[in-house]
Amino acid sequence: MTDRVLKLTGLNKWFGQVHALKDINFSLHRGEVCALLGDNGAGKSTLIKLIAGAEQIESGQLIIGGEKVPTHRYTVQHARHLGIETVYQSGSLGEQQSVWRNLFLGRHLRNRLGFIDHKEERRQAALLLKKLDFRGVGANIDAPVSLLSGGERQGLAIGRAMLFDARVVILDEPTTALSLGEVEKVLCFIETLKSQGRACLLITHNMNDAYRVADRFVVMDRGSMVAEYRKSEMTQSSLQLALLDAVGRGA
Incomplete structure (x- = not known):
């Protein structure tokens, strides 16, 4: 696959004496959805925090969009500047703030004089909600986020990634604790990201x-990447068996 947007080489992370990530080598490509699979404690959350700039990379190389990143000063702000957006399970939204204010929180649009352009922010927020097909309360840009459903909150966080033209979107358990209908909405949002060429x-x-949305599956176990599979090569049932086998071999 061409158009690589992210590459990790020899990535390691320690927490005290614990070697949390061990020599991680990984790539992600434009328009690809890759699922990280594995038990709790396998290293998945630590890995995405390093990519998102929330944890410091102690050794190894990170390349984003062909640019080698200075890992010793790589932060969340730096990651966002390079087009890395993270949607956490909680959504990272301000509950009592309006939908449109959440979209531009910490990243305001400014006019030619350097002042915050609330009118343009509201215009872009309305266009985004229409594109996401939000309805009812969710379609009101002035509604507080606390009134949104779980699926709409995740959709709003994903929409923020679209708004700021992210090239890589990291999604941490985006469908946890959602109803079947809300899960379907979130999966459709992910498919939209893919159709837009975002990784x-x-x-x-x-x-x-x-299995519904991913093209590729990477299995982690005890801080290592132990297996990789492509959906084009297996059924969901064979993937589940392969996952159990891969984790069993790492035990």
């Missing part, structure tokens, strides 16, 4: 969700 890195324990 997605998905953490989920739900194999149905993973």
